[in-house]
Amino acid sequence: MRYLPLTEAERAAMRAAIGVASIDDLFIDVPQAARLDRPLPLPGHRSELEVERILSALAAKNLPAGRAACFLGGGFYRHHIPAALDQLLLRGEFLTSYTPYQPEVSQGTLQALFEFQSQVALITGMEVANASLYDGATATAEAVLMAGRITKRPKIVLSGGLHPHFAKVAATQARYVGLAIEARAPDPTGGENLLGAIDAKTACVVVQNPSVFGAISDLRPLAKACQAAGALLVVVVTEPLALGLIESPGAMGADIVVAEGTSLGVGLNFGGPGLGLFATREKYVRQMPGRLVGETVDVEGQRGWVLTLSTREQHIRREKATSNICTNSGLCALAFSMHLTFLGEAGFVGLAELNHARAVATAERLAAIPGVTVLTDGFFNEFAIRLAKPAHQVVERLAAKGILAGVPGSRLWPAHPELADLLLVAATETVEPADIDALANGLAEALR
Numbered sequence: 001m002r003y004l005p006l007t008e009a010e011r012a013a014m015r016a017a018i019g020v021a022s023i024d025d026l027f028i029d030v031p032q033a034a035r036l037d038r039p040l041p042l043p044g045h046r047s048e049l050e051v052e053r054i055l056s057a058l059a060a061k062n063l064p065a066g067r068a069a070c071f072l073g074g075g076f077y078r079h080h081i082p083a084a085l086d087q088l089l090l091r092g093e094f095l096t097s098y099t100p101y102q103p104e105v106s107q108g109t110l111q112a113l114f115e116f117q118s119q120v121a122l123i124t125g126m127e128v129a130n131a132s133l134y135d136g137a138t139a140t141a142e143a144v145l146m147a148g149r150i151t152k153r154p155k156i157v158l159s160g161g162l163h164p165h166f167a168k169v170a171a172t173q174a175r176y177v178g179l180a181i182e183a184r185a186p187d188p189t190g191g192e193n194l195l196g197a198i199d200a201k202t203a204c205v206v207v208q209n210p211s212v213f214g215a216i217s218d219l220r221p222l223a224k225a226c227q228a229a230g231a232l233l234v235v236v237v238t239e240p241l242a243l244g245l246i247e248s249p250g251a252m253g254a255d256i257v258v259a260e261g262t263s264l265g266v267g268l269n270f271g272g273p274g275l276g277l278f279a280t281r282e283k284y285v286r287q288m289p290g291r292l293v294g295e296t297v298d299v300e301g302q303r304g305w306v307l308t309l310s311t312r313e314q315h316i317r318r319e320k321a322t323s324n325i326c327t328n329s330g331l332c333a334l335a336f337s338m339h340l341t342f343l344g345e346a347g348f349v350g351l352a353e354l355n356h357a358r359a360v361a362t363a364e365r366l367a368a369i370p371g372v373t374v375l376t377d378g379f380f381n382e383f384a385i386r387l388a389k390p391a392h393q394v395v396e397r398l399a400a401k402g403i404l405a406g407v408p409g410s411r412l413w414p415a416h417p418e419l420a421d422l423l424l425v426a427a428t429e430t431v432e433p434a435d436i437d438a439l440a441n442g443l444a445e446a447l448r
Helices: 008-018 023-027 048-059 083-089 092-096 107-124 136-151 164-177 220-229 240-244 282-287 330-367 391-399 433-446
Strands: 155-158 180-183 202-208 232-237 256-260 276-280 291-297 303-310 372-374 382-387 422-426
Touching (some): 107 240, 107 256, 107 276, 107 291, 107 303, 107 330, 136 164, 136 202, 136 232, 136 256, 136 276, 136 282, 155 164, 202 220, 232 240, 240 330, 276 282, 330 372, 330 422, 330 433, 391 422
Parallel strands (some): 202 232, 232 256
Antiparallel strands (some): 291 303, 372 382, 382 422
C-alpha cells in the first residue's frame, strides 16, 4: 500500500487555493521536451531484505579508491583521513548544528568557524576568509560575480588551465548578471599567455594554480598586469595541500582566492559533498559572499564569537545580497579545520613534501614507458601524460585489473578530441611503491 498522507479532496482543495487544475499545471515552466512522457522503468515494490540485496549488488559494481591502486585526481584527491576526525564529527552538536542565528547558544560552532577562517586565510596568504561556501566551483562563480561588482566591468577572462567544470559553473552564473566570459582553450603544454587579454573592460582574470594539468606558475607578472589595468586576479586551487609547499596566491598578488577543500578532512565519497574556500583582501570584505565570523567581547568582558557579516539572501533583502546560494558546508568546514589542526604546520608541510615525492617517483617511472610522454614540467602531486592510445580505453582496461589510472582528457574536455590521448595522473601519500609498479606495468601492457 502506498503512503499517501493527503486525500484527493485535500489535494483538490490545495489546487483550488493556488489556482491550478492539475498537478501537471505546476510544471508549466518546464519545457515539454524536458519532460518524461512515461513512467520511470522502476521495479515493483520489494521487501526490505530484497531491496538491501539489490542495492548491495549495485554498489558492488563500483571500484572504491580504497580497494585499488588509485591515481585519480582532476580536482578531487585521495588522502588519509585520521580516524579521530570521523569520531569527533559523530558528536551530536556537530551533526545537528546548522545556522548559528543565536550566538549565545552557538559559541562552539562559531569558534570552530572562526578557527576555520583563520586557517584558510593563513594557507592562502590572504587577509580575510569567509565561513565556507558550497563547493569550489560555485566559489569560483561567486568570485567572478564579486569582481564584477567591485570593478563595474563586464569582461571575465578564464584561463585554459582552469578546471572545465569550474569554468562552466562560472559562465552559467555570469551570464545572468551581464558579464561576458572569455574562456581560453585548454593548453596542457603550459604556453598560455594571458597578459594580452587584459584591457580596460576586464573585471578579473581567473587562473588555477596548480593548473588542471598540474603545472605550477609564478603569478606575479599576471598580478602586476591586472593591478596596472584595474582588474582583479582570482586564483583557484583544487588541491589545498599544495599550499603547504608552493608559495601562496596571496604572496604572489592575488585579490581573491577560492578553493575546493575536500582534500582535507572530507574525502572522495564518490563525488561529494564539496567544500568551498573563499578568501580575499580586507578592503573587499563587504563584497565577499557568505558569512564572516568575528571575535568580540560580551557585556561581562568575556571573549565571544558572532556573525560579523551575513550577506546572503536568507539574512537580508534579496536585492542587497552578495550571494543567493544559501548553502554553505559547515560540517565539511569543521572536518577541514580538524584535519589541518591534527597536522599542524610541520605536518602540513611534511605531508605536502611526501605528496610531491610520490608524484615525482610516479612521473619518472611512467616517463620510461614507450608510448608515454609526461607533459607537465614542474608539478605538485598531479601531472598530465600523453598516451599512444586513447586514454579512456587504457583507463577502462586498467580499471578491470583494479588500477584507477587517472582521469582521461575526454572526461573533462569532450569537445576537444585533440585531448583524447591525455591522462591526468595524481599520486598522493596513499600511493605505495607497489601501486606505482602496478600502474607502470599495466600501462606498458595496455600500450603494446
